[in-house]
Amino acid sequence: MKFVNTILAAALVAVSPTAVSAQMRALSDPVVPHPDPESLFSSSDPVLHRNKQAALHIQRELLKCNEWARAGEWLTDAYIQHNPVAASGLEGVIYYFVEIAKREPLNPCPALSAEDPNGVVAVMAEGDYVTILTRRIMPYADNPAESYTTTWFDTWRFVDGKADEHWDPATLPTAAPPQPTGVAAMNAEQLAQRMADREAIEARMWAYDRSLDNYDPEAYAANFTPNGAFGRTQGREALAQMIRDLAAGQEERRQQGVAIAKMHHFTMNQWLEFTGPNSARYHYYHQTVFGTGGAVGSATAPVVAAAGQGVDDLVKVDGEWLIQMRNVAPTREQE
Known part of the structure; x- marks a missing residue:
């Protein structure tokens, strides 16, 4: 049967490489x-x-x-x-x-x-x-x-x-595919869907920041696809454990007398790039800040712990936009 599947797959590639790339399943x-x-x-x-x-x-x-x-x-x-x-x-x-x-x-x-x-x-x-x-x-x-x-x-x-x-066998990232449909060429139904998708993605990224700042492991992991990843941390359980470990590490430092203010993640200068009908790329700058107030130079002034640029890949699965890859340190080729 595996031999037959291999011959069938080869025939499909010869007929329509584009169609088979979207439908093929691993034979191995x-x-x-x-x-x-x-x-x-x-x-x-x-x-x-x-x-x-x-x-x-x-x-x-x-x-x-x-x-x-x-x-x-x-x-x-x-x-x-x-x-x-x-x-x-x-x-x-x-x-x-x-x-x-x-x-x-x-x-x-x-x-x-x-x-x-x-x-x-x-x-x-x-x-x-x-x-x-x-x-x-x-x-x-x-x-x-x-x-x-x-x-x-x-x-x-x-x-x-x-x-x-x-x-290792890593290669340079390929260029993102072109936008499938220009906004000017969209009909009313397509424009409405695009607006709904944009709002859903904005809500997802807001939920991501809130779940992270609240150290909520289950809510954090639910922002990703089942095999979604933050860097090398892949899969919802591993992602949830990452947040548990982060919270545990901070609590341990508090027990040692270290004062740790509330964490806030800021996402700025966003550009949402639709790479397909069910895929998008979210470009942004980010900051991680500890503290909620106080004059500059005071003991309670906010402290910027990290800043940088990010490019996240999102996909639409069963009508829901989810993060497939969170990349807070993209290379020039990935930007």
């Missing part, structure tokens, strides 16, 4: 992570074992638990990148994840699990190189509420137990 078996991923990071060879253990720390402490302040323990200062949207250098890596993406460390840091969205499938080591194969969950273009799995890889070259060079 799903990618399944290893049931005990951390057991893969060992070797009887002492050099390979050291490199595999360093790769484990990168996968667990950095990529899963966001302990980027510790990145220098496992990455060299040079850290040569071959990902086209990432610059080389340890300082740049730390700055991006800590200051721009605002990744909050998980405490305690859990072990790698087969339940991780990017669960580890296999680990291979030879010479100075270690490659990790992981699952990647991808949404279907015509229905982002559904998804399929494929395989991602990361390869590192190690020097004295630290990663000095990195490869």
